[in-house]
Amino acid sequence: MAEIDIRFATPSDLDFVKQDGYIPAEVVKRKIEWQEVLVASKDTTLVGYLRLEYLWSLVPYIALIYVTPEHRRQGVGITMLHFVEEFLRNRGFNVLYSSSQANEAEPQTWHRRAGFEECGIISGINAGGVGEVFFRKWLK
Ligand SMILES: CC(C)(COP(=O)(O)OP(=O)(O)OC[C@H]1O[C@@H](n2cnc3c(N)ncnc32)[C@H](O)[C@@H]1OP(=O)(O)O)[C@@H](O)C(=O)NCCC(=O)NCCS
Numbered sequence: 001m002a003e004i005d006i007r008f009a010t011p012s013d014l015d016f017v018k019q020d021g022y023i024p025a026e027v028v029k030r031k032i033e034w035q036e037v038l039v040a041s042k043d044t045t046l047v048g049y050l051r052l053e054y055l056w057s058l059v060p061y062i063a064l065i066y067v068t069p070e071h072r073r074q075g076v077g078i079t080m081l082h083f084v085e086e087f088l089r090n091r092g093f094n095v096l097y098s099s100s101q102a103n104e105a106e107p108q109t110w111h112r113r114a115g116f117e118e119c120g121i122i123s124g125i126n127a128g129g130v131g132e133v134f135f136r137k138w139l140k
Pocket of ligand 1: 063064065066067068071072073074075076077078079099100101104106107109110111113114
């Protein structure tokens with residue numbers, strides 16, 4: 001199986017890392033400049049990305065993690081997570097937050113398997129009144 005490489009996104013990755021369309025391209029561009037976007041590749045093919053942000057500009061939070069459907073369940077998500085954990089640990093952070101829609105069981109399973117614990121819910125924050133479950137992982 002091809003090795004999974006993780007690195008920070010560069011401007012040439014923009015089309016790939018904005019494909020979900022949740023936020024404007026201009027914002028994604030700025031996040032790339034701020035080292036808040038990672039990409040995963042196998043050989044030269046991009047297979048996943050992770051967008052990081054900081055609650056109150058202080059507390060790291062995974063805004064989105066995405067693996068292309070044909071590359072799921074091959075360790076890409078976990079490998080991106082470990083890269084971001086190491087990056088944050090080296091900068092002195094000791095906790096990472098993330099979240100998932102309340103009606104999506106699979107990403108919740110992934111978070112628990114990846115070492116996150118559930119730490120709260122914001123009800124009705126998503127379209128259609130769907131809640132968002134929050135997760136926390138201590139960075140030992
Ligand atoms: C959630 C997501 C990022 C996981 O990435 P991935 O690369 O497929 O997951 P990994 O290979 O790292 O999975 C590690 C472990 O998590 C668990 N897991 C992952 N996906 C799972 C699923 N769909 N159902 C149940 N368990 C799952 C498994 O235990 C898995 O280990 P295993 O394959 O050896 O059993 C990916 O499925 C995805 O992009 N989903 C769509 C976007 C999304 O929902 N993102 C999360 C909310 S922001």
